[in-house]
Amino acid sequence: MLHNLRSLTLAATALVALATPAFAEPSRHVIIIGVDGMSTDGVRTARTPVMHEMMKTGSSSLHARGVLPTTSAANWASILNGAGPEQHGVTKNDWQVGDFNFPTSVTGSGGFFPSLFQIVTDQHPEWEVGSIYQWDGFGNLYDHRFVDYDVNPKTEDETASLAADYIRRKKPNLLFIHLDHVDHVGHADGHGTPQYYQAVEKADRLIGLIRQATVDAGIDKDTTILVTSDHGGVGKGHGGESLAELEIPWIAYGHGIRAGRDVDQPINTFDTPATVARLLGVKIPYAWLGRPVALALEGEPAPDQVYRTSSFYAMPVIEPVNAGNSPSGGLFVNKGATLTIRNPNPAGEVRYTLDNSTPTATSTLYSKPVAITRSTIVRAALFVDGKPASVPTTGYFRLVQDTPAAPKGVTWHAYALPEGTARLPDFNRLSPIASGHAYEFSLDGLTLPQTDNVAVVFEGDLDIVTAGSYGFILASDDGSKLYIDGRTVVDNDGDHGVVSANGSADLTPGKHRLRVEYFNGGGGSWLGAYYQGPGVARQFIDANRLTPVK
Incomplete structure (x- = not known):
């Protein structure tokens, strides 16, 4: 470890810090286990005896939230950096230091936002710090000079095995472990599938192996373990703005943690490193926005909560x-x-x-x-x-109500795309590989020759009864566009999770030609088209008002 570099960094970097009040004896060891793509539904539904035992004897919430966008890099960076993408600058999975849309709000070492690894090592250069991560993109998010043991295994089993061995050998003061297999299954088979729950169950077993290693090392009484995730998912994807993607599990267990506490307190993912800092007794930099999760910490005063968390109860x-x-x-x-x-x-x-x-x-x-x-x-x-x-x-x-005399719906044509497509193509250069009839601008019920690297064009006439301004919304994964009478009204193009875009048009009574273009490069796929206007509440574009183009 380059301790001289760290001492120089500490001397050169003005960390404006919050004083750490005494609450309980600091932990000597903190282990963060991050399970990529593990949703709250996964923890609830799968057989997860280890996590549920940790929840019962520790503090937890199944209503913690990540940050937007619900991509892996943006959220893992927030867990490391104690702030959101607006501060640390990581907004996409291919982010690299020095290659960003905007700079970090403050600079730590090497152009990175000051991470948990840096603040711990700056204040305690003698401490042992480790990072073991299965997803190689995790390694792009921090300055590796602040980590003693830094390894990128290829499988979840190897990751857990190396972590357990490292705990037994080195008894690290801070260790971050990243498991990636649940996210892989989410993309391959879908969230909420039997395969997905099996992957969560395997994560639970691996968490048990890691916890057992603290017992083997004789440090379990002085160790705190935090289990969390970066995002959930919907279907085979994430990156959108739904609660199922945004909500994540948050489990704190071991030394310094209140027992049996269901935390009815808003928790953001960037509160995790602030909680770790408080547990270790290190100062929290002013640049961090995260706060320690007070209700989970022994001896910490409970916050005055005038307003309750909105999602403490599940929706009907x-x-x-x-x-x-x-x-x-x-x-x-x-x-x-x-x-x-x-x-x-x-x-x-x-x-x-x-x-x-x-x-x-x-x-x-x-x-x-x-x-x-x-x-x-x-x-x-x-x-x-x-x-x-x-x-x-x-x-x-x-x-x-559909009859041969008055058919309803739209026509569609599907097109094959080259691998790596990231935007809608020029359809004038393509020939359809499949065609058919649908009732809505939706992928539901369509029989497509392929699910990846495919585009679909829908066309139909929308019958407007009342003149006025109408709003149109496209939600899609990946990109889409909506045209009315040949004019672009909604542009939601690009390679992304389920996000929405909107536009408006002044329409006269009668029929207006609607065209929706959509593509999916890979992974999750979805399309929904909504409208609203005079006397029309926001809803799916009404198939009863649509006529297929002949």
Whole structure:
């Protein structure tokens, strides 16, 4: 280790720090285990006895949040740097130091934002610090000169094995372990699949092996272990702005941690390094935005929480539940539907509306299934002791009447793309490889020859009844564009997770030609097209108002 460099860095770098109040005897060893792509649903649903035992005897939250964008690099950098992308500058997975859209707000060593590794080593150059990471992109996020043991294994088993061996040999004061296999399975098979839960179960076993190594080393009584993730996921992807992608597990266990505490306190991912710093008794730099998670720490005064966390209770589940990013409800052609609502919480009651309004304490109490006979936007929320206890959830029931005399929907054509495509192509240069009919601007129900490196063009005529300004929204993974009468109205192009873009157009009564272009380079894929306007609440573009292009 270059201790001379560290001493010089400490002397040259003015760390404006917050004083560390005494709360409990500092930990001598802190281990962070980051499981890439491990969602809160994964921890809840999979068989995870190790993590659940750590939650029972430690402090935890299944409502911690990452940062936007919900990409790996942006979130792991936030866990290392105690601040969000706006400060540390890491916004994409291919980020490299010196190659950024904007510079870091403050500079640590080597052009990096001051990381947890740096502040620990600056203040305690004699300490042993390690980083063992399966995803090689993790290694781009920090100055390696502040780490004694720095290794990039190829598999999760090798990662855990090397970590356990390192703990037994060196008894590190700070160790970061990154496991990547859950994210791989999420992309390959999808979040919420049996394969995904099996991957989470394997992560649980590996966490158990790492924890056992602290016992073998004789340091378990002086060690704190933090288990967390960078993001969740939807379908086979992440990078979007849904709660399923943003919410992450946060588990603190061992020395200095309150036992049996379900942390009802907002936790951001950049609070993790601040908590580690407090546990180790090192000063927190002023440039960090993160705060120690007070409710998890023994002896730490509880914060005065005037406002409660909005997602402490899970949202009601509207059924039918659709896969991936598709919302609850669904498309029903020439038939009715049945609405059921499930309360996943042990307490409270569910109230709902059928007119797109936000549920209140006087809204209809759900007690039995409800027949849906026309297109309906359902909103439901949990109430405990007469007060809102969850954020509302929404279901879109789209009932379409289609006949040969009055066909509804749109036509579509699919095109093969070269590998590595990152933007929509020039379709005039391509020939379709498949064609068909759909009721919505959606991938649901389409039989495509391939799922990666593919583009789809939808066309249909939208019948407008009332003149006025209409808003259009495209949500897609990857890119998409929407044209009305040949004019670009929404541009959501590019290689990204499920993100939304919007535009507006003044439309007269009558039919207007809609064209939606979409592509998927690889990984997750989804497309949703919404509109709103005079007398039209925000909803999927109504198939009853669409006519296929012949």
